[in-house]
Amino acid sequence: MRNQNNPSSRIHAEGLDRADPLARYRAQFELPSDNIYLNGHSLGPLPKASLARLTDVAAREWARDLTASWNTAGWSALPKRLGDKIAPIIGAPAGSVVVSDGVVTNLFKAVAAALALRPERRVIVMEGSNFPTDNYVVQGLTAWLGHGHTIRFVESDGLLAAIDPQVAATVLTHVHYKTSAILDMAAITARAHHVGALAVWDLSHSIGAVPVDVGTAKADFAVGCTYKYLNGGPGSPAFIYVAPTHQAAAHQPITGWWAHKAPFAFDRDYAPAEGTSKMLTGSQPILSMAAIEPGLDMVANILPENLHRKCGTLGETFLAALDPVLDGFGLAVASPRDPAKRGGHVALDHAEGARIVWALAARGVMADFRAPTTMRFGFSPLFLRHVDAWDAAAALIEVLKTRAWDRPEFALSATVT
Numbered sequence: 001m002r003n004q005n006n007p008s009s010r011i012h013a014e015g016l017d018r019a020d021p022l023a024r025y026r027a028q029f030e031l032p033s034d035n036i037y038l039n040g041h042s043l044g045p046l047p048k049a050s051l052a053r054l055t056d057v058a059a060r061e062w063a064r065d066l067t068a069s070w071n072t073a074g075w076s077a078l079p080k081r082l083g084d085k086i087a088p089i090i091g092a093p094a095g096s097v098v099v100s101d102g103v104v105t106n107l108f109k110a111v112a113a114a115l116a117l118r119p120e121r122r123v124i125v126m127e128g129s130n131f132p133t134d135n136y137v138v139q140g141l142t143a144w145l146g147h148g149h150t151i152r153f154v155e156s157d158g159l160l161a162a163i164d165p166q167v168a169a170t171v172l173t174h175v176h177y178k179t180s181a182i183l184d185m186a187a188i189t190a191r192a193h194h195v196g197a198l199a200v201w202d203l204s205h206s207i208g209a210v211p212v213d214v215g216t217a218k219a220d221f222a223v224g225c226t227y228k229y230l231n232g233g234p235g236s237p238a239f240i241y242v243a244p245t246h247q248a249a250a251h252q253p254i255t256g257w258w259a260h261k262a263p264f265a266f267d268r269d270y271a272p273a274e275g276t277s278k279m280l281t282g283s284q285p286i287l288s289m290a291a292i293e294p295g296l297d298m299v300a301n302i303l304p305e306n307l308h309r310k311c312g313t314l315g316e317t318f319l320a321a322l323d324p325v326l327d328g329f330g331l332a333v334a335s336p337r338d339p340a341k342r343g344g345h346v347a348l349d350h351a352e353g354a355r356i357v358w359a360l361a362a363r364g365v366m367a368d369f370r371a372p373t374t375m376r377f378g379f380s381p382l383f384l385r386h387v388d389a390w391d392a393a394a395a396l397i398e399v400l401k402t403r404a405w406d407r408p409e410f411a412l413s414a415t416v417t
């Protein structure tokens with residue numbers, strides 16, 4: 001089982017690395033030397049250029065130039081300038097995306113705007129198994145509004161049937177945070193429009209891993225994360241897209257001065273800024289915002305299809321190495337087997353998933369766990385090698401064979417996994 005044509009061999013993985021057109025990006029990251037980092041779907045690693053950028057923003061733009069930097073260093077322009085770099089990656093026109101706030105806040109603004117555009121309708125369609133924060137935001141917003149909205153929770157196979165003329169909006173995550181399954185954005189959005197509803201998309205697990213085309217799919221609103229596959233840094237600000245057709249009519253409720261048409265006129269009364277700029281709120285964390293750009297530039301220079309292809313071959317390498325032992329150890333693949341249908345990570349279910357993830361960490365393989373039974377292995381395409389995927393599978397096999405997870409120290413749980 002050692003030849004290069006055998007997809008479950010390490011030699012095969014080495015061959016894929018030699019032929020990998022994205023291999024050169026690995027050297028552009030600070031990576032811990034003692035582990036294989038498979039949590040890039042949760043927090044991308046630090047691009048070396050971001051460290052330099054952060055130092056420059058702090059030591060020069062902040063320490064020396066102070067308030068002048070809002071203009072001279074372009075701080076005020078960052079939300080739109082970064083938005084314009086994200087736009088082509090998701091198939092959006094220039095001027096339709098801004099970077100500001102977090103995913104939670106942007107989802108709140110987008111859903112509030114969407115509901116206000118469909119005031120006579122009371123139903124929102126969501127996937128019950130979505131990353132819960134998205135559900136919480138919509139539950140919080142609708143309860144607070146007090147207009148009697150209800151959320152119709154369905155799973156992916158029931159989505160199209162659940163979208164009927166009562167629906168104001170669908171609020172869905174394109175790539176599932178747990179299973180990594182990709183929803184058909186074009187078909188679901190078309191169905192929503194067919195019944196007069198709007199489609200709000202969360203691209204948190206998509207951008208930087210999976211091709212997205214909000215323009216062709218005619219998505220109405222979209223939000224997404226910059227600290228996952230864009231490697232923007234812990235808690236880095238998120239983005240929000242508003243389709244050009246809604247930019248005049250859409251309004252969001254957090255109407256701070258950055259959403260005003262003339263913030264420095266200091267008028268008493270709010271007047272909306274033009275276009276997507278009215279989705280802004282207030283002053284942004286400039287250090288975090290500036291740190292997004294180097295990672296974003298890397299992704300912007302690569303065709304999304306190529307990023308997705310590499311996610312696929314990394315995942316295939318991992319699964320091919322595991323295949324012979326899957327059944328024997330009670331492992332189940334919780335992600336689509338077809339790499340075209342899954343995002344950047346591969347999910348495996350095991351009853352002892354939490355303890356297995358801890359035992360892997362003790363061996364230098366960093367994956368994560370999502371209750372009750374799901375282990376997530378993130379195959380972020382810019383910094384991982386196929387041999388890393390193969391070595392991670394080998395470590396997992398060893399943990400299962402030796403029952404290394406079955407030790408008291410791995411029964412402990414941590415706050416963040």
Ligand SMILES: *Cc1c(COP(=O)(O)O)cnc(C)c1O
Pocket residue numbers: 102103104105131133134173177202204205225
């Ligand atoms: C990562 C992620 C978030 C994160 O929201 P924050 O505001 O950054 O905490 C939200 N929703 C989904 C679907 C995500 O994947």
